[in-house]
Amino acid sequence: MAKTKKRATPRTRNAAKVAEESNIGRETIDWSSVKPEEYRKNVLETLRHYGYFYEKKSYVSWSQEWIKTNRPNDLKAFKASEDWRTSPTLASLMKMELMGAELDQAAKDFMNDSVKDIITFG
Numbered sequence: 001m002a003k004t005k006k007r008a009t010p011r012t013r014n015a016a017k018v019a020e021e022s023n024i025g026r027e028t029i030d031w032s033s034v035k036p037e038e039y040r041k042n043v044l045e046t047l048r049h050y051g052y053f054y055e056k057k058s059y060v061s062w063s064q065e066w067i068k069t070n071r072p073n074d075l076k077a078f079k080a081s082e083d084w085r086t087s088p089t090l091a092s093l094m095k096m097e098l099m100g101a102e103l104d105q106a107a108k109d110f111m112n113d114s115v116k117d118i119i120t121f122g
Contacts, residue, residue, distance in 0.1 A: 028042040028046045030100075046092070047092050059086055062091045062092070062095040076122075078118055081122035085118045090110070093110070
């Protein structure tokens with residue numbers, strides 16, 4: 001049997017993502033380097049990025065990781081609820097916080113209220 005060479009992943013896909021990110025917004029990875037006056041802009045841009053490039057499966061895993069880290073006693077009840085109860089906004093904020101973002105009080109309140117609701121259904 002002759003070995004066939006596996007084709008490398010085309011670079012155009014990455015180039016396409018970079019082009020889309022210029023319109024959608026990039027993901028902020030290093031939150032410690034964000035200037036205070038640019039913080040809100042980066043949060044909104046990262047929310048748009050996650051909403052465009054990721055699917056529900058990712059949202060559920062991000063939210064479960066946040067629950068495991070911040071509220072481990074509630075993990076079982078959180079997992080017992082339906083996945084659709086985890087909104088993309090909630091999961092995105094959770095991921096940002098896990099990555100070191102200092103969210104404002106309104107975002108934290110939204111997260112806590114949403115988690116309480118999800119847990120009651122679990």
